[in-house]
Amino acid sequence: MSLSLRGLRFSWPGGPAVLDELDLDLPPGERVAVIAGNGAGKSTLARCAAGLAGSEAVLWRGRPLAALAGTERVATVQLVGQRPDLQLSGRAATVRAEIAFGPENLGLPRSQVLDRVEAAMEAMGLTALALRDPRRLSGGETQRLAIAGALAMRPALLILDEPLTDLDHEAREGLTQRLTRLAPDMSVLALDVSAEAWRAQGFQLMQLRDGRLHPFQDMPQPSPPAARPVESGDMITIRDLDFAHDPARPLFRGLELDLPQGAAVAITGPNGAGKTTLMRLIAGLERPSKGRITVAGVQVGPAKPKELAAVLGMVLQNSDRQFLAATLLDEAMMAPRLHRLPDPPGLALRALAALGLEALALAHPLDQHNGARRLTAVAAAIAHRPRLLILDETQRGLDPRHQHRLERAITEFTQSGGTVLFVCHDEGFVRRNASHRLAVSGGQIGLSRLSEIGETARF
Structure with a gap:
């Protein structure tokens, strides 16, 4: 055996056992996927298996x-x-240099470093991005870059903690296929909330439950939330908008778009197509070179940040970076206090309750598992009752229970007349929750009702 875990017990200081008499054998070349819900101990198991928790x-x-x-x-x-x-590393100016960072720190000869870098880029499909600035990659590209950096170290065991959450369906399939083609003697241990992609590639599936590993069983899916009301009026209007990260390659040109009130709009498209950029433009975090954006009657460009923040809430891809307070309650009270709304504690508690988090009100956000942290960011975004809620891949990495809480919150928000705009690579989540699809590809945008996919309303 390469890796053996025998009667592994682990608990964080002052807490119950997260792993309890856990056993695992991983032979050379074995591909295993451990599936579990949020907070079940997947990341703890990954850290122990990597030797980071002695x-x-x-x-x-x-x-x-x-x-x-x-x-x-x-x-x-x-x-x-x-x-x-x-x-x-934060020190590399190109993808190639980033992948070389680890082997260089091993003191390997330059020729070996170059060989490892080229092989890792090829394995992860990054050769065409070799000279790209790592800070300018999409979430899915960043995921593949991190894995390529790990592969360049030529490990005998590769451990991946939820590696598919930033990827669209095609990219997920591509990554899992690439993992099956790695060196035949390299063991791969993946940890995830969903089994679908791993099962398709022949990974051995196991389930982490009550601190131990068990034969895998599919987890039950909660019933979908109630249907949304019919929309009326426009929440967002975009007129004659131009935008480019690189002036030589404009991303959007002459964009015209109307998004209705009371709608749940899924923004879909391949990694790097501009989905997050569009949301940042609407939220005022990026500025177009030309054009006008209006949200709930507020013109984005000329408006003061506080005026725009009053009508929208946003959860970023890396929502952990949004936390500023020491408790969930204080985090959810920040926006009501900023806008001088009556009863900030009451508004915050109602927002937390809408996401099933009221029992954690006095806990620190960063002490929670991934599912609770993401939902905390949503609660903080809706506590001041904005008109528009923007979610950038917020559903990723959520188990069925926490995903259902998010779906319920989306339904309640649109039933109150608000609009939800969410980037999503999960087609099942889109089908359950979106009234409209905004397909983004190559700078082109097509808006359609979900029941009329393919029938484009505007470009």
Whole structure:
């Protein structure tokens, strides 16, 4: 066996056991996917298996993994966590240089570094992006870059903590296929909330439950929320808009768009198509070179930030970066206080309750698991009762229970007359929750009702 976990127990200080007498054997070349809900201990298991949480119960070829020297350990096992952007060096100006960062720090000869970098870029489909600035990559491209950096270390074991959450369906399938084509003696341990993509590629499936690994069983799906009311009027209007990150390659040119009040609009399209950029333009976080955007009667460009913030709430892809307060309650009270609304505590508690978080009101946001943290960001975004709610891949990484809470909140928001605009790569989530689809591809945008996919209303 390459990796053996025997009777592994782990608990965080002052807390109950997260892993309890857990056993796992991972032979060379084995591909295993561990499926579990939010807060079940997937990330803890990943850290233990990578030797980051020392335990004599974690063995590598019969030796305690924690006893391996640092250079030997990083050449043995590589972990890519849920936030791949945080694993980048921050010192590299190109994708190629970023992938070279690890092998260079091993002191390898230049020729070996170059060979490893080229092989890793090829394995992850990044060769065409070799000279791209890592800070200008999409979420899916950043995920593949982090994995490529890990592969360049030539580990015997690759551990991936929810690696598919930033990817569209095509990219998910492509990544899992690439993982099956890695060196045949490299073991891969993936941890995720969904089994579908891993099952399709023949990964052995296991389920983490009550601190132990069990044979996999599909988790029940909650029933979908109630239907939304018919929309009326426009919440967002865009007129003659031009925008480009690079003047030589405009992303949007002459864009015209109307999005209705009371709608749930799913923005779909391939990674890097401009979905997040469009949402940032609507939220006033990017400025167009030409054109006009109006949200709930507020013109985005000339408006003061506080005026715009009064009518919209936004949850970014990396929602952890939005937290400023020491409790969920204080976080949810920030916007009501900013806008001097009556009873900020009451508004905050109602927002938390809408996401099923009222029992955690006095807990620290960053002490929570991924599902609770994402829903906390949603609660903070809706507490001041905005007219527009913008969600950038907020459903990613949520188990069925937490995803259902988010779906319920979307339904309640649109039933109150608000509009929800959400980027999503999960077609099932789109079908359950969207009244409209905004398809983005190559700078072109097509708006259609979900029942009329393919019938474009405007470009």
